[in-house]
Amino acid sequence: ARVARDFGGPNVVKTLEEHGLDVDDVSRTFFTFDTNPTGSDQKYAVNQQIVRTYARKHGIKVFDINTGIGTHTLISEGLAWPGSTAVTTDSHANILGSIGAFGQGMGDIDIAVAFNKGKVWFKVPPSVKITFTGKRPANVTAKDIVLNLLHQFGANTLLGYSVEFYGEAVDDLTLDERxxxxxxxxxxxxxxxxxxxxxxIMQYCEKQTGHKLEKPAADPDATYEMEFTIDISTYVPMVSRPGKPHDTVDIDVARKTRIDSAFIGSCTNGRIEDMRTAARILKNRKVAPGVVLKIVPATDEIWLQCLEEGLIATFKKAGALLSNAGCAGCAAGQVGQNGPGEVTISTGNRNFPGKQGKGAVYLASPATVAASAIAGYITTEDDIPEIAADYSQQDLDGSNNKAIAKQKNVHEKPDVISGRVWVIKKDDIDTDMIFHNRYLQITDPKEMGQYIFDNLAGYEDFAKRVKPGDIVITGKNFGAGSSRQQAVDGFATLGVQAILAESFGAIYERNAINAAFPILTYKSLDALELKDGDVISVNFKTGEVIKLENAKSQHIEPFAEVQLEIYRNDGLF
Known part of the structure; x- marks a missing residue:
């Protein structure tokens, strides 16, 4: 399957139409509207209608605003199955790994190619094996498992790998937990x-697809680049502290941190089991005074299950706000955003600065979020007070808180460039720091550059100070996060010639290569002793970097063959 969302979909349509490209196979091509399923934003509404019009013209199926999250829809509609491959503009396409399928999030250009050709190039990831031993503690949820994994591996230890899970504790996981x-x-x-x-899960997928399926499994002689054995009995309930999903701590560290709002939903925890857990804890209880609880099921099918099982009545009686199915706050297109000074506890997967608004966001399991909403502060379901904290009349000064198609260049593109460097010594600079999601409606590259880095602390005025020809040097995992092409195109608009990083987020790497924007990776540039304002030359073919002041040189990873080909062609098209 090849899929574009209401975020990204209009750019896919634009690319196809401007290049006069048709669609390879409409039976495998889909649009999903999940980032703004309320249709409440005028710019999103325009984009959704652009996609609907294109889909009607070409006979493409649209899962519209009444459906829910696209990756979940692929599973429930039998459009992805064990052993299958799907690509989508959703950076969380890897959800499909839950059923033994390969899903990869890609940028708009990649998906336009997939629509047109029915195929794309892949960088085959090396494999890692993780085996769990021991018995999972009763109070450790699936969300706690992945937060514990983030605590161990962080955001870039396994960057670019395909990771396989094994062990009895894994075998016992339900589809929702996976x-x-x-x-x-x-x-x-x-x-x-x-x-x-x-x-x-095989039986479920066979029912959804209507076909007998072969169970995918690793070969008996499969080899792995790394293997880890983890005793799951050592895992504890955890939360991610505001700012970084991988900044995870034992929940006791954050216990009794006051909250203003709570959110249950997202592609991570919007399943029926999550809804049942929340309802069980909320039943015959009330959300704490001054706290807002927002609940968004992942799909309309799950929403209807909540209705049939009486869960919605429980949510409403507890004082929660319930919205229709979709991505919610993660995509800035639905309920779930917060304001300056607001502290939110969320079941989402990201809490980058500004991702869900201008407040602080903790990440936790549905059980923890529901319990915290009742208590008025972060807590667990076994430690809910009889009388909730009441902050509704207190001074909220924050003192109580812890915590457009470009024309082809006719001239030959240079293999060697030189320019002034910006040395940004930061790891894990995500796409919300590069190009914040509040600007996602912008599709004209000429408008993008002014917003580059305006959400990166210390570099908010980057767009005003950068000069055409400059080169950015940064750390690990640059461009982590979402699939937004704007986070690449904005640099090109500003005239930045290249970005050198220790590593790049997988989707960002693809987006940059496909847009013919030069990116290169290095293991070390220490020998050059670079500082802001130094002038260097970079040879894309050989990987040689020279500090022009003293002719010191060091070699980094040169362009790969496919990257050089795309670069010289000035893009994929």
């Missing part, structure tokens, strides 16, 4: 987290 874990592979930097499907 989806929770697989969905946060993006935050770990992996390409995909893969589960061998259980018999129950």
């Amino acid at each position: 989806i929770t874990i697989a969905s946060m592979g993006t935050e770990m930097g992996v390409i995909v987290l893969l589960f061998t499907p259980s018999d129950a």
Whole structure:
């Protein structure tokens, strides 16, 4: 399957139409509207209608605003199955690893190629094997498992890998639990987290597809670049502290941190099991005074299950706000955003600065979020007070808180460039720091540059100070996060010639290469002793970097063959 969302979809349509390209196979091509399923934003509404019009013209199926999250829809509609491959503009396409399928998020250009050709190039990831031993503690949820994994591996230890899970504790995981874990592979930097499907999941997928399926499994003689054995009995309930999903701590560290709002939903924790857990804890209880609880099921099918099982009545009686199915706050297109000074506890997968608004966001399991909403502060379901904290009349000064098609260049593109450097010594600069999601409606590259880095602390005025010809040098996992092409195109608009990093987020790497924007990786540039304002030359073919002041040189990774070909062609098209 090849899929574009209401975010990204209009750019895919634009690319196809401007290049006069048709669609390879409409039976495998889909649009999903999940980032703004309320249709409440005028710019999103325009984009959605552009996509609908194109889809009607070409006979492409649209899962519209009444459907829910696209990756979940692919599973429930039988459009992805064990052993299958799907690409989408959703950076959490690796959710499909939950059923033993390969899903990869890609940028708009990649998906336009997939629509047109029915195929794309892949960088085959090396494999890692993780085996769990021991018995999972009763109070450790699937969300806690992945937060513990983030605590161990961080955001870039497994960057670019395909990770397989094994062990009795893994075999016992339900589909909903596997989806929770697989969905946060993006935050770990992996390409995909893969589960061998259980018999129950195989039966479910066979029912949804209407076909007998072969269970995918690793070869008996499979080899792995790295292997880890983890005793799951050592895992504890955890939360991610505001700012970084991988900044995870034992929940006791954050216990009794006051909250203003709570959110249950997202592609990570919007499943029916998550809804049932929340309802069980909320039943016959009330959300704390001054706290807002927002609940968004992942799909309309799950929403209807909540209705049939009486869960919605429980949510409403507890004082929660319930919205229709979709991505919610993660995509800035639905309920779930917060304001300056607001502290939110969320079941989402990201809490980058500004991702869900201008407040602070903790990440936790549905059980922890529901319990915290009742208490008025971060807590666990076994430690809910009889009388909730009441902040509704207090001074909220923050003192109580812890915590356009470009024309082809006719001239030959240079293999060697030189320019002034910006040395940004930061790892894990994500796409919300590069180009914040509040600007996602912008599709004209000429408008993008002014917003580059305006959400990166210390570099908010980068766009005003950068000069055409400059070169950015930064750390690990640059461009982590979402699939937005604007985070690449904005640099080109500013005239930045290249970005050198220790490593790049997988989707960002593809987006830059496909846009013919020069990116290169290095292991070390220490020998050059670079500082802001130094002038260097970079040879894309050989990887030689020269500091022009003293002719010191060092070699980094040169362009790969496919990258050089795309660069010289000034893009894929």
